[in-house]
Amino acid sequence: MIxxxxxxRDSGLxxxxxxxxxxxxxxxxxxxxxxxxxxxFEIEIKxxxxxKDININNLSLWxxxxxxxxxxxxxxxxxxxxxxxxxxxxAVHIYCQSGESYSYGNTxxxxxxxxxxxxxxxxxxxxxxxxxxxxxxxxxxxxxxxxNSLDQLMADNGHPRNPMINSGAITLADxxxxxxxxxxxxxxxxxxxxxxxxxLSLDLDMLxxxxxxxxxxxxxxxxxxxxxxxxxxxxxxxxxxxxICCISGTVEDLGKLGKxxxxxxxFVNSQHRQIVNxxxxxxxxxxxxxQYAVKIGLxxxxxxxxxxxxxVPNKGAMPAxxxxxxxxxxxxxxxxxxxACYSPALDSIGNPVAGLAFIExxxxxxxxxxxx
Numbered sequence: 001m002i003x004x005x006x007x008x009r010d011s012g013l014x015x016x017x018x019x020x021x022x023x024x025x026x027x028x029x030x031x032x033x034x035x036x037x038x039x040x041f042e043i044e045i046k047x048x049x050x051x052k053d054i055n056i057n058n059l060s061l062w063x064x065x066x067x068x069x070x071x072x073x074x075x076x077x078x079x080x081x082x083x084x085x086x087x088x089x090x091a092v093h094i095y096c097q098s099g100e101s102y103s104y105g106n107t108x109x110x111x112x113x114x115x116x117x118x119x120x121x122x123x124x125x126x127x128x129x130x131x132x133x134x135x136x137x138x139x140x141x142x143x144x145x146x147x148n149s150l151d152q153l154m155a156d157n158g159h160p161r162n163p164m165i166n167s168g169a170i171t172l173a174d175x176x177x178x179x180x181x182x183x184x185x186x187x188x189x190x191x192x193x194x195x196x197x198x199x200l201s202l203d204l205d206m207l208x209x210x211x212x213x214x215x216x217x218x219x220x221x222x223x224x225x226x227x228x229x230x231x232x233x234x235x236x237x238x239x240x241x242x243x244i245c246c247i248s249g250t251v252e253d254l255g256k257l258g259k260x261x262x263x264x265x266x267f268v269n270s271q272h273r274q275i276v277n278x279x280x281x282x283x284x285x286x287x288x289x290x291q292y293a294v295k296i297g298l299x300x301x302x303x304x305x306x307x308x309x310x311x312v313p314n315k316g317a318m319p320a321x322x323x324x325x326x327x328x329x330x331x332x333x334x335x336x337x338x339x340a341c342y343s344p345a346l347d348s349i350g351n352p353v354a355g356l357a358f359i360e361x362x363x364x365x366x367x368x369x370x371x372x
Contacts (some may be wrong), residue, residue, distance in 0.1 A: 040286060046363040062361040066090060066343075070354035073345035076304045081209040082112075085306065087345035090354050093251035097263045097336040101255060111342055112206045112248045114303030115147070115164070115350075119276050119284070120257060121172050121244060123165040124188055125127075126272040128177065129329040137230070138168040140279055147286045147350060148217045148226065158228025164301065168220050173241035181239035189247055195267050196256040203248040208240050245303075251340045254309055258338020261299070261311045277311055283369075288349050296360050297369025306344030308355040312337045312368055 020211050050228035064302055072128055075085045091109070094114045095101045133340045138160045145152040148166045157337075160168035178184030260268055286290050292300065299311040313336055339362075341355035363369055 014269060028214055031363075054366075058171055062358060062365075066354040066358040069357040070343060070345045073241050073347055073353035075306070075344045076346060076350075077270050078213055078215070079209050080213065081305075082344070085111075085344035089306075090343045090358070091251050091341070092358070093236070093255040093340045095255040095259050095262075095338045095340075101252070105368040107250055107252060109342070110203070110248050110250055111204055111307060111344075112148075112246045112303075112305045112306050113200075113254065114245050114305040115169070116248055116254065116301050116303040116305075116307040116309050118164050118169045119194060119261065119280055119301050119309075121169065121176065121188065121261070122279070123268065123272060123276050124191060125172055125175055126275065127269060129175070131271070131275065134172075134175075138163045140282075142282050144287050148215070148221070148237075150217060150220050153221060153224055158224055158230055160225075160230070162279055162283040163288065164279060166218055167225065170218065170222055170237060170241050171225055171230050173244060174225075174233075174237040176240060176244075181236060184240050185243040185247070188244060192247075192257065196253075196260055198249060198253040198256040200247050200253055202243060202256075203246050206248065207243060207246040210246060214238075214242075232285055250258050251342050254307060254340035254342075256337050258309050258340055259336075262313050262336040262338045264336075277313055280311065285351050286345075286349050288351060289348055292356065292360070296356075296363040297371045298359070298363060299370075300359075302351045302356075304346060304350050306342050306346065306352045306355070308341040308352045308359070310339040310344070310359050313341065313370065 020316060022332040023188055024260075055362045064266060066221050067090075070088050070090065073087060079082045088124075089106075091106065093101065120245050122134070122138075139156075139162055141161045142151065143152050143161045145167055147164075152165075153167045160171050162168050163172055173184075176184040176188060178187050185202055190200065193200055218238065218241070222231065222234045225237075226234050229236045261273055261280075264270060264273075280301050281289070281293055283289050284299060284301040286302075296310070298311070300309065339359060341352065341359065343354035345353050347353050
């Protein structure tokens, strides 16, 4: 079904001079993909739900909310290559366990995952070294302080609260297998690509940009971790940490990573997957994590590049209400999935504003929360 631009005008969406709405009402898979290109004033919305569940007015409202939020935010300035990103850009990729995936927008756009890599370095070590050893290095407790807080680390006597903040991720970077930073990053990236079917790679230009303006706070954190016996070599560890943060890919690659955490499989230990999802829910959005656990109710992880990943475990990226009957739903035949966003404008905490606003609208209106 194709609706003309007038449908959007009638619903109040008047800022675009082109637009179309595409839907497949016969598809049991639920999904919404919105791609905003504010520079060219174009919009395309593809809806993979039963149309009785939602209407154009709702979709228009969610788009406008995301656009408004993006205008109020700004891209990070500390890293030169990240500072040149267009703050109004917004793209989404949705992966469903059934094998269907939907990716729209500038699919060739490549961005660094930055802190969105943290759940996967955590998962990597859980898989290779086991829960007991890894949880001896990092805790599972949320922090009310910023993600790069040295004060929090000092208050905890050098033991990182969780693997989603910088102190925890730097500690785990020290434990990755490999003879040096290059080798560690190569092994880690190859592992991710093999399991997820992604095409991630190290962005050397981004790495040079990060190193040109190295975070002095991260350096101080590494020094304190070394002082308290949590890492062995400061430079070696920071080199590894900076490299894995510059592992880059597309929104499709990020969505494929998400399926590792969303779906039961023989590739990833189910207990490890559950641990990572739980920590993402409570710690993945830094000091705003508890707020979004209530508002959205999904395991999520953000990065200062604008990357954002939401996991919909055991329910589907956009699940229909009992699509195969209530009995089948109760037997856990429901979809699992992941929602990957890229929207580089950030709030003061360091979370992508437009991506969060959009996923919040989806979660609340489509009841995606794991608590619903």
